[in-house]
Amino acid sequence: xxxxxxxxxxxxxxxxxxxxxxxxxxxxxxxxxxxxxxxxxxxxxxxxxxxxxxxxxxxxxxxxxxxxxxxxxxxxxxxxxxxxxxxxxxxxxxxxxxxxxxxxxxxxxxxxxxxxxxxxxxxxxxxxxxxxxxxxxxxxxxxxxxxxxxxxxxxxxxxxxxxxxxxxxxxxxxxxxxxxxxxxxxxxxxxxxxxxxxxxxxxxxxxxxxxxxxxxxxxxxxxxxxxxxxxxxxxxxxxxxxxxxxxxx
Numbered sequence: 117x118x119x120x121x122x123x124x125x126x127x128x129x130x131x132x133x134x135x136x137x138x139x140x141x142x143x144x145x146x147x148x149x150x151x152x153x154x155x156x157x158x159x160x161x162x163x164x165x166x167x168x169x170x171x172x173x174x175x176x177x178x179x180x181x182x183x184x185x186x187x188x189x190x191x192x193x194x195x196x197x198x199x200x201x202x203x204x205x206x207x208x209x210x211x212x213x214x215x216x217x218x219x220x221x222x223x224x225x226x227x228x229x230x231x232x233x234x235x236x237x238x239x240x241x242x243x244x245x246x247x248x249x250x251x252x253x254x255x256x257x258x259x260x261x262x263x264x265x266x267x268x269x270x271x272x273x274x275x276x277x278x279x280x281x282x283x284x285x286x287x288x289x290x291x292x293x294x295x296x297x298x299x300x301x302x303x304x305x306x307x308x309x310x311x312x313x314x315x316x317x318x319x320x321x322x323x324x325x326x327x328x329x330x331x332x333x334x335x336x337x338x339x340x341x342x343x344x345x346x347x348x349x350x351x352x353x354x355x356x357x358x359x360x361x362x363x364x365x
Contacts, residue, residue, distance in 0.1 A: 118323050120152035120339070121279055121346035122363045123240060124353025125180060125208060125327075130158060132165035138356050139169035145360035146175070152346060154363055155206050155240075156353070160194055167203035178206030178240070181214055184227035196235035207232050208348070209239045210266060212285045222265025229266070233274050240279045240325065240348060241267060243306070247286035255284075256305050263306065268313045275314050280324045281348040282306060287328030289350060296337045296344070299326045303343035332361035339365055 130138065135158050146154055157178040158166045166177045183193035199207055209232060210225035225241065232239040243262040245255045259282075267275070282302050284294050294302070303324045311319035326338055327348030338344055353359040 118321065118345045121155060121240075121323055121325055122152045123155035123178065123206070123208075123281075123325065123346070123348050124157065124359055125211070125348055125350050126156070126158045126162075126354060127180070127213070127350065128159060129354055130162060132162045135162040135165045136169045138354075139166065139173075139175065142356035142360055143170070143173045143175060145356060146363045147173070149363050150174075152363065157206065157208055163199070163202045163204060176205045177203060178208065178237075179204050180208050180211070182207050182209070182228055182232060182237075184224065184231040186231075196231045196237055200235045200237055204237060207237045207239055208242065208281075210242045212242060212244055212283055212288055216285070222262055225262075225266035226269045229270065229278060230274065233277055238277060238279060240281050242281045242283050242327070242348070243267075244283040244285050244302075244328075250284065250286060255302060259302060259305050260309050263309045263313070267310070272314050272318060275310070275318060276321065278322070280306060280310075280322060281327045282324060283327035283348060289329070291329055293329040293331075293334055294326070296341045299328075299338060300341035300343040303341070307343065330362060332358055332365070335362045335365045 154175045155178050157180050179199040182196050186195050209228045214220040229239045229241055245258040249258050287293050307319045323345040325346040325348045326344050330347045330349045331352045
């Protein structure tokens with residue numbers, strides 16, 4: 117049985133004080149939610165506040181990105197060991213906004229995933245198609261290409277420690293959501309691709325999350341799909357009541 121993961125990606129929102137206030141309000145609302153792992157990924161500068169505020173709860177903290185080297189002259193970058201040292205357990209890799217605005221590639225996604233694993237972090241590796249690719253009927257081929265370049269290069273042992281997030285780019289921050297059936301089909305494609313790379317048992321154990329305008333009013337339908345193992349939530353994770361409603365759907 118794959119344990120669900122419900123992760124909040126805060127993107128470039130909240131200060132350290134707002135982070136502490138959120139967790140103070142949020143933690144009691146999800147205190148009995150043992151059915152899923154709960155992850156919050158705030159901006160880098162808020163990570164110490166988040167780790168401190170989550171102490172003593174089941175809520176885990178993650179980074180939104182990382183660099184693939186341990187250290188060096190890379191102004192503005194943050195390494196996996198730095199994230200681990202501050203108390204992170206998770207990190208998002210290859211989010212569509214990183215691919216779109218910062219030109220991340222499948223090659224850098226693979227390098228970042230390996231770096232995260234080496235530091236003991238659990239990477240949430242993101243894949244997904246753009247609107248024009250879906251409209252052209254290319255969703256399956258895009259997912260296969262992203263998996264081949266960004267995941268298939270892992271060893272079986274490394275693959276066993278990652279989480280995948282399917283996030284159709286056209287549904288992120290747009291209010292549009294893939295129907296549960298559309299999302300489940302994409303998840304099935306990903307699982308089949310992983311089975312061809314790592315074997316059926318490994319693919320069956322891999323948790324695949326859905327990301328793209330997940331809200332309290334659509335999360336239940338998504339989670340009813342056997343192929344969907346949780347959610348990577350954007351805007352709806354910024355409010356404690358809203359995110360708690362998603363976690364406790």
